[in-house]
Amino acid sequence: MAFRPAFFFSSEGWPQGRFDFEKGGSSSGFGSKYSFEGTENGSGDTDGHDKFPKGPIAAFVLVLGVCALVVYFAIDRVESHDEPVWTSSGQFDFRLFPKGYMQRSEYYSLHPDFVKKWNAVCADNLQCESDNLFQVEIPIFDQVIDGEQLKLFTFSDGYWRRIPLSDDYGQPGKVSSYVEIPRVDNLIVVESPVNGQSLGFYGLLPKVYEDSLMKHLSTHVVGEVMIELSESSGQLVIRSNLDQDGAKVGNQELLQLTGSESDFRRLLSDAVIGESYLTEISRVVKSQHWGGILLDLEAFPSDLEPPLVTFLADLGQRNEMLAKQIIVVLSMETRQRLETEWLELIESSDEVWLRYPPPALGPLELLDRTLLSLAKEGSDLSKVRLMANLAAQPEHSTITAASRLLEEIASISIQHGGDEILTSQKVTLHLTENDSEVYWDEDAYSVALSHKANTYFVNNRFTVDFIMDFISFWDLRGLAIEAVDSSEISEPMMTRILAWQEDVVDSPEKPFGPYLKPCWIVNGGTFSSACWTSGSANNPVIWTTPDKPGVYAIKLLVSDGETFVTDERWLRVQESDINGLNPTSVGSTPTTTPTSVPTPEATPTPTPEANATATPEPTPEASATATPDATPEPTPTSTPSPTATPPSGPPGPAPN
Structure with missing residues (x-):
């Protein structure tokens, strides 16, 4: 990130034994003590004003005063025990409270006499260990507007831990949950200011x-x-x-x-x-x-x-x-x-x-296990945001753009067993680096490129789909994009991110499989494998040259499912029964530099997926959209002009 100088603060000659920035500078203590008064209805609303602490406050540990208001919760006992007796304090001493929340209920704690009785009865009774699940109903303040943002916490072992609320509870002015008594001996309802x-x-x-x-x-x-x-x-x-x-x-x-x-x-x-x-x-x-x-x-x-x-x-x-x-x-x-x-x-x-973990670690599975463990421990996952670097993730290179990686792969190699190419001859076409491959990595949920014994993971719109779906599934805070250079974010990626934010996407998509295989296009002769068809082996391919001599253009397309890159070669085909001619050699024929063709939508609509772990192969829709334009007509000699014949099948690099 490039920064511009803005402000500068300095102080010299500080007094002995003191480290401060300016005389008379303000300072604040750590922690505060709050109190509030409740009305007779216990709502916490006095004279129409909010009297409860707002914002990040500190958590309560002590109940001050000898006398406390005894509040009986409506208890649905799962097993036969005396109903828990809860006390609500009228004044609190606060400790560190989950930052960013507002208090939306009294702070309730189990009455000490009830805890003593429970412990005495259960001292030698193992049945108590499975007999302690109670449903509790907690009254909330009248000021609560958005019940969707309410959360239930308990203070245990020095930390605040979140307890799931019951989803099927619909009593107005209350929330409900199931808690283990007396392990959970205090409760408070808070509200998160975050909406969506x-x-x-x-x-x-x-x-x-x-x-x-x-x-x-x-x-x-x-x-x-x-x-x-x-x-x-x-x-x-x-x-x-x-x-x-x-x-x-x-x-x-x-x-x-x-x-x-x-x-x-x-x-x-x-x-x-x-x-x-x-x-x-x-x-x-x-x-x-x-x-x-x-x-x-x-x-x-x-x-x-x-x-x-x-x-x-x-x-x-x-x-x-x-x-x-x-x-x-x-x-x-x-x-x-x-x-x-x-x-x-x-x-x-x-x-x-x-x-977001490196793709080689299986990021979504690793995150899934981690978040499940944290949720069981009472962590508030709504504060967690996934931070992703949307550039390509190479292992042994500084290349971060998918188009540059594809350009390195998109290089044509020709084998024909002689000094000249003849009519009706079988010619082998393959990538110059024959072991290069583009594929969808099921563990990484990412397009992977193998090239020169190295593996590169490409973050494109498909990876973004699964990241956003994972965030929605776990109800996390959202996505944080790490992009020192904004050019690292492709247009399809950003379009997809915004679509998820606007709730117009229901499920993630995987790239159309055949798009990840090399596609060969020629304006004459036939190929052993059709371009962009399921089950085709597109590297290498056998090109049977046409039965008429001339100059023919061969085009190679390589794609990560989102960006398409081309390489092109012009080849002269000679009459097979003519001797003594000196045809143009393959090596001296004109070539073009590979060009990247980014496309917002390069994938037919796949079969929808239920969640981030379900990954059925999408089914491409038939389309009459033409594949990328064939090469322009060459004009080297009086040989016949080639005619473009694009392959049939699914659409090429154009919007669906």
């Missing part, structure tokens, strides 16, 4: 799609805020790729927190320095109206990951940051290392951007 899935973007927006993207964009990383330390001073350097003359900064525009490893080690190990930077970062973000901070954990050594999580949690609790976004980027490997800090990371962040 959205897009995040890291890098430069493609100009042609800027307006369309902005309708669905919730987060755009447009610059960086860099930490720089010296022996006696510290500074923040802000760079942005926004046009400073007409820059508009708002809730969508975020800064990435960066800095050297040595500076971060010093910051994280010195409480005074850390406190000063927490204060200054939050002050700058608020005063300049940035939307928040993003931190990429992959930019730091693994031993710094846990303290960085704590640093972000402290930053998110600053008063200036309560309405700002805190976003963390991490890979699957980092998530596994942060197993013990994961719930804290989810709680203290507005979003976690989980990098």
Whole structure:
């Protein structure tokens, strides 16, 4: 990402024993204490005003006061036990609460006397272990408007864990769930402000799609805020790729927190320095109206990951940051290392951007197992966003454009067993690199290209389909697009992403299989295998030359199902019974440079797929659309002019 210098902050000669940015600078404590009053109906609505804490607040641990209001839930006992007795506190002491949520119910906890009785009865009774599932109904505040965004949490072992709500419960003013008593001994209902899935973007927006993207964009990383330390001073350097003359900064525009490893080690190990930077970062973000901070954990050594999580949690609790976004980027490997800090990371962040795994690892299956495990542990997956780099993913090359990869494959080789090509002769045509292949990788859910003993995975509209379908299936926050160079995103990919955002796509599509095989077109003679037909072996092919001499054009098309690239050769065919002539050699015939022909829609409508794991082969529709135009008429001599005869079958690289 190219940044333009924007702002610079520095302070020299700091007082002894203090690390601050400016005299009289504001600071805020970590955590707060809130209280609210409820009406007699228990709704929490007093005088028509919201009295409950809003935004990211801290979670309750203690119930203050000796007397507490005893609230009996409507309990549908699954097994025969005394009904649990729940208490609702009127004043709370808060701890870290899932960031970005609003409280939508009282905080309920099991009465201590009930817990004691339960433990006494069940001390020597193994039956209690399977006898403890209860249905609970939790009253919610009257201010709740969108019930779809309500979530149920419990505080356990130092973390907030999400409990699934019952889908078939329709009582107004309440939500319901099944909980294990007394393992679940406290409950609270919260509301997420997020409505539906959205897009995040890291890098430069493609100009042609800027307006369309902005309708669905919730987060755009447009610059960086860099930490720089010296022996006696510290500074923040802000760079942005926004046009400073007409820059508009708002809730969508975020800064990435960066800095050297040595500076971060010093910051994280010195409480005074850390406190000063927490204060200054939050002050700058608020005063300049940035939307928040993003931190990429992959930019730091693994031993710094846990303290960085704590640093972000402290930053998110600053008063200036309560309405700002805190976003963390991490890979699957980092998530596994942060197993013990994961719930804290989810709680203290507005979003976690989980990098889409490399195609060779079987990304969707790996993600599926991981998310299932996290959901069982009570993680709030609605805060997770998949971050995908939509460029090609080579193993041994810097090539990131699918068209360039295809151009390397699209090279014609001709074998005919002599110095000249004769009429009615069998000629073998194949790719110059005969082991090159384009195919659909079922584990990677991606088009793969094998070339010169290397494998390349191409992210195109078909991979995007399965990623978006996976996001919808797991009800994640959405897709984050990582594109330092906006040209890495093809038009069909972006069109497909926007189609998913606008709910006009029901299921993912795979590329039409025969499109992935080389297609040979000639304006005379016959081929041993028809172009773009199921079951055809298109490399190599046998070309039976025509029975009339002349100059004939042979065209090769190679495709990843979305982009079509061509190579072309002109061949002179001689009369088979003429001797003593010196025909034009194959090697000296004119050739053309391979050209890429991107197409928005290169695939017939396939059989719909139920979800991201179901992958039946699509059935192409018959079409009269002509395949790519045959080569132009050559005019080398008085030989007969060739006539284009495109193959029959499914449409070529043109919109369906």
